[in-house]
Amino acid sequence: MLKVSGIHFSYSQPVLRDLSFEIGNGELLVVIGPNGAGKSTLLKIIVGILSPESGSVLLDDRNLASMPRREAARLIGYVAQGSSIRFPLTATEFVLQGRFAQQRLIGFESDEDVTEATRAMELTDTIGFADRPVTELSGGERQRVMLARAIASRPRLLVLDEPVANLDISHQIKMLDLVRNLTSDTAMSAIVVTHELNLAAEFATTALLLKAGEMMACGAPSVVLNEGLLQNVFETELLVDASPISGAPRITLVAPSQPNRERNV
Amino acid sequence: MVTARPERIVSLAPSVTETLFALELGGRIVGVTSFCDYPPEAKLKEKVGDTMRPSIESIVALKPDLVIASTASQLEQFVRNLDQVGIPVYVSNPQNMNGVLSSIDRIGELTDTTGRARELNEELRGRIRAVETRVAGAARPRVFLILGREPLITAGGGTFINDIIARAGGQSISSNEKADYPQYSLETVVAQRPEVIFIQDGERELPDRLQQTPAAREGRVYHFDDGVLLRPGPRIVDGLEQMAAKLHPELFGRE
Amino acid sequence: MNATFTPRAVKHTAGDNRVTLAQLVVALTLLALLVIVLAVIAITVGSEHVSLAAITKIIIAGITGRSADVTPEQHIIIAEIRLPRVLMAVVVGGALSVAGAAYQALLRNPLADPYILGVSTGAAVGAIVSTVFAESIPVGRPLAAFIGAVLTITAVYALGQGRRGEASERLILAGVITNTFLSSIVIFMLTAASGSRLRSIFSWLIGDLSGEPRLLGLVTVFVLAGIVVIYMNARALNLLMTGEEEALALGVEVRRVKITVYLAASLITGAAVAVSGVIGFVGLVIPHAIRLVGGSDNRLVIPASALAGGALLLAADTVARTIIAPRELHIGVISALIGGPVFIYLLRRTS
Numbered sequence: 001m002l003k004v005s006g007i008h009f010s011y012s013q014p015v016l017r018d019l020s021f022e023i024g025n026g027e028l029l030v031v032i033g034p035n036g037a038g039k040s041t042l043l044k045i046i047v048g049i050l051s052p053e054s055g056s057v058l059l060d061d062r063n064l065a066s067m068p069r070r071e072a073a074r075l076i077g078y079v080a081q082g083s084s085i086r087f088p089l090t091a092t093e094f095v096l097q098g099r100f101a102q103q104r105l106i107g108f109e110s111d112e113d114v115t116e117a118t119r120a121m122e123l124t125d126t127i128g129f130a131d132r133p134v135t136e137l138s139g140g141e142r143q144r145v146m147l148a149r150a151i152a153s154r155p156r157l158l159v160l161d162e163p164v165a166n167l168d169i170s171h172q173i174k175m176l177d178l179v180r181n182l183t184s185d186t187a188m189s190a191i192v193v194t195h196e197l198n199l200a201a202e203f204a205t206t207a208l209l210l211k212a213g214e215m216m217a218c219g220a221p222s223v224v225l226n227e228g229l230l231q232n233v234f235e236t237e238l239l240v241d242a243s244p245i246s247g248a249p250r251i252t253l254v255a256p257s258q259p260n261r262e263r264n265v
Numbered sequence: 266m267v268t269a270r271p272e273r274i275v276s277l278a279p280s281v282t283e284t285l286f287a288l289e290l291g292g293r294i295v296g297v298t299s300f301c302d303y304p305p306e307a308k309l310k311e312k313v314g315d316t317m318r319p320s321i322e323s324i325v326a327l328k329p330d331l332v333i334a335s336t337a338s339q340l341e342q343f344v345r346n347l348d349q350v351g352i353p354v355y356v357s358n359p360q361n362m363n364g365v366l367s368s369i370d371r372i373g374e375l376t377d378t379t380g381r382a383r384e385l386n387e388e389l390r391g392r393i394r395a396v397e398t399r400v401a402g403a404a405r406p407r408v409f410l411i412l413g414r415e416p417l418i419t420a421g422g423g424t425f426i427n428d429i430i431a432r433a434g435g436q437s438i439s440s441n442e443k444a445d446y447p448q449y450s451l452e453t454v455v456a457q458r459p460e461v462i463f464i465q466d467g468e469r470e471l472p473d474r475l476q477q478t479p480a481a482r483e484g485r486v487y488h489f490d491d492g493v494l495l496r497p498g499p500r501i502v503d504g505l506e507q508m509a510a511k512l513h514p515e516l517f518g519r520e
Numbered sequence: 521m522n523a524t525f526t527p528r529a530v531k532h533t534a535g536d537n538r539v540t541l542a543q544l545v546v547a548l549t550l551l552a553l554l555v556i557v558l559a560v561i562a563i564t565v566g567s568e569h570v571s572l573a574a575i576t577k578i579i580i581a582g583i584t585g586r587s588a589d590v591t592p593e594q595h596i597i598i599a600e601i602r603l604p605r606v607l608m609a610v611v612v613g614g615a616l617s618v619a620g621a622a623y624q625a626l627l628r629n630p631l632a633d634p635y636i637l638g639v640s641t642g643a644a645v646g647a648i649v650s651t652v653f654a655e656s657i658p659v660g661r662p663l664a665a666f667i668g669a670v671l672t673i674t675a676v677y678a679l680g681q682g683r684r685g686e687a688s689e690r691l692i693l694a695g696v697i698t699n700t701f702l703s704s705i706v707i708f709m710l711t712a713a714s715g716s717r718l719r720s721i722f723s724w725l726i727g728d729l730s731g732e733p734r735l736l737g738l739v740t741v742f743v744l745a746g747i748v749v750i751y752m753n754a755r756a757l758n759l760l761m762t763g764e765e766e767a768l769a770l771g772v773e774v775r776r777v778k779i780t781v782y783l784a785a786s787l788i789t790g791a792a793v794a795v796s797g798v799i800g801f802v803g804l805v806i807p808h809a810i811r812l813v814g815g816s817d818n819r820l821v822i823p824a825s826a827l828a829g830g831a832l833l834l835a836a837d838t839v840a841r842t843i844i845a846p847r848e849l850h851i852g853v854i855s856a857l858i859g860g861p862v863f864i865y866l867l868r869r870t871s
Contacts, residue, residue, distance in 0.1 A: 044765070047768075047769045048768065048769070049765045049768050049769060069768070069771050069772070069773050070771040072771070073769060073770050073771025074771070076769065077769075078765075078766070078769035078770075080763065080765055080766055080769075083762065083763050083766060084763075085761070085762050085763070086628060086629065086630055086761075087625075087628075087630065087761050087762075087811070087816040088811070088815070088816055089758075089761070089762070089815070089816050089817070090538065090815065092538050093538045093539075093758075093815070093816070093817060094762070096538060097758060097759050097762065097770060098770065100755065100756075100759055100770045100771050100772065101770060101771035103755075105752065105755075106751075106752060106754075106755070107541075108539070108540055108541045108544075108819070109538065109540075149770075159769075
C-alpha cells in the first residue's frame, strides 16, 4: 500500500539517495541502520513533513504530494522521536487530538471520537492515566500515549520513529506486539525505526537496512539480518544465529576482548 | 567658597539666565544651556548642554567662578560632581512667587549686584501687588490647567503655577491635590464646570469631552506659553499679569 | 492484549478528562456574568457621584434614542466618560489576554506574553514620534502606534525566517533583538524630548485607559474579529502545542495556521496598545491562570481568557480611578497588584 520510488533528499549534504521500496497491506517494516543513516528523514518524507527533491511517495496508489493535509493525516499515524511538551494536557486530551483529521473545523469531540480514543488507550495500556497531565508521565508512559494518539484515527499506515526507545523490556515487547497485532488483524501496515535489532528480528515482516542514505538490503528479516551485512553496516563485531524460541535471527553483541573474560566461540 | 565678584558665570537653567540678564549681568555670563532662549542675546552664549544633562567637561573648560543651577532640573548628583571639581555652585530653588524674589536677592548677593537686585525686586513686587489688589474682592472664576492631554495631567496645589492662579484671582480646581503633577479625573473636571481653562502650549485643542464646559462654551480656553508661566524667573510676573487679564478681563481692559 | 473493547463501560474514564461543550458554556457564562457585574459597578462608581436613577435614565435614553432628564454634566460623565472607559477596559483586557494565549500556544512557551515579539516597543516608537512631530493630528497617536506595531511585526517575522520557515526559537530571538533595539530608540527619544511632552508620553507608555474613545468602535470590531479568527484555529493550536511536525502529521496546515494566528494576535495587540499604551501583566498571567484552572485546551482558554482579561482590567481600572479620586493611579500597577496575589493563590492551590 506504500510505494516509495527514487527518493532523493539533501540538507546541505545528501541524506537519502535514490531510495525505492514497497510495503504491502499488513506488513510491519522495520528500518534499521547506524546513526545518521537517514532513517528519521525517510520517515518524515513518508509522513509528508519533508518534501523530497525527487521521487514520489504513493499511498494506496495516490501521490502523497498532491493529497490535502487532512486526507494524508487520516491515512497515516505518526509518532515522532523525542517530543517534549510543556503544556499539561491530560492524556485523554492528547489522544483525542489524533482524531483531528476526522473532525469538522470547529466543534467538540463526538461520541465516536471518545470511543476510538478509549480503544486506543486500552490497547496501549494507557487508560490508567487518562486524567493525568502528560507532563507528569514518565518518558515511557508518554511514548505509549503518543502511540495511542497515532492509532486513534485507525490509520492505514503507522509510522513510528523509535517508539520503544524509553520503554522497559516488558513494554518494548508489548508495544511491538501490539503493532504486530494491529497489522495482522486489520489492514494496517507499519514502518518502525528502531535500534533494537532483536526486537526487529522478532516482530518485523520485512526489514530495510539503511546506511548513509542508501538502501543496503530490503527483505525478510532472516535475509537482511545477516551477520556479514550487519557487521559491515554497523562496523562492529556481531554474532547472528537463530533464536531457540522462534527461529528468528538472534543478534548477539561481541564486546571487545578483555584479558580476564572468557569467550565461548 | 565663592569669590567676591564672580566674572565668569555659568547658568544651568533658563530661569537663571533670565534673572542674570535682568540683573544686567549679561556680560559676565560665559555659559548657558541650549534651552536658554530669552533674552535673544542668551542664544549667542556658549552652550554647555541641555538643562537635564549638562556637560561637565564643557563647564570646566569655561573656567567658571560660579555655576548657578536650579533643582527643577534634578541635578543633585551633577551638583555634587561640580563640588568635587572645586567649582562653586549655587542651587536656586524657587517654589513660589516669594521664592523667585528671594532667589533674585541671593543671586544679587553672590554676584555683587545687590543694588540692581533690590531695584528689580521692588519693581516686581510692585507689579505683583498691583495685580493682587486689583483682583481682590472680585469673584474667583474656577480655573483648570491642562498640562497633559492624554492622560489628563494637571498641576497640584503645591506647585508654582497654582500659586500664580491664586494670586491672579482664580480658583484652581486642583488646588486640593497634594501631588505636584497628578493624572486627574476627567469626570471631576466636567463636574466642577471650570470657567477658564489653560492648555499648555503644544498640546492640541481642548479634549472633546470638555467642550461642554462653561469655559469652552464662552470661548475662555487659552494656550499659555511654557517660557513665561513655567519658568521661575523674573518673567513669571509677566505671566501673572497675563493670566490675571484673562481671568478678569473686566478689570484689566483689553490689554 | 486484544483489540476488542466495551465502549459503554470505559467511556466514563476516558471521556471526562477533556473540555466538552457543556463545560465551555458553563465557564463562559460564569465569566460573562462576572464581567457584567463588574461593568455595572464600574458605571456606578467614579470620582463624582452620579445617582443610580440618573444612570438608569441615561442608559434607557441611549437605547431608545430620546434624551434623558439629567444635567449635561451627568450625561457626559456617564455616557461619554464612564461607559466608553468600561468598554475600553474590557476590549483591551480581552485583546491582550487572547493574544497572550495565542502566542503561548504558537511559541509553545507558557511564559510568552503578547509583547515578546516587539509589538509594544514598535507601537511606542510610533506613539513617541507622533507626539513629538505631529501632535496636532487627531487620532495621530493611536494611528502612529498601530503603524509602528505593524511594521515591527513584519520586520520580526521576516527576521525570524530560517531555512525552513519560522521556527519558534528563531522568532523569539528576532523578537528579543528587535525589542532591545527599539527600546533603546525609545529611551533615546524620551531623553531628547522636552519636559512636558515627556510626562504625557511616559504615562501612556505605562498604560492608560482614560483616553478619547474616538477609535473605540473600530478597535472593538477589530479585536472581536481577531479573536474570532484565532478561535477558529483553537483546535489546530492545541495540536501545534505538542509540536509542529506532530501537528503536520495529524493534519494541521501548520504554515497557514501559524501565519494566521501570528498576524491576528499581533494585530489585536497592536490595536490595544495603540489606544491604551503598554499595559503589562494581563497578557501573560490571565491565560496562565485559566490554564491552571481549566486545562490547556485552547477552545476553552481563548474565550475564557478574553472574558477574564476584560474582567481583570475592568476591576483594576475601576480601582485605579476611584481609590485616590480625583487623582488616578496607573492601571498597570493596579492590575499587577490585583492579579498577582490571585495568580499566586491559584498556583499554590493546584500544585
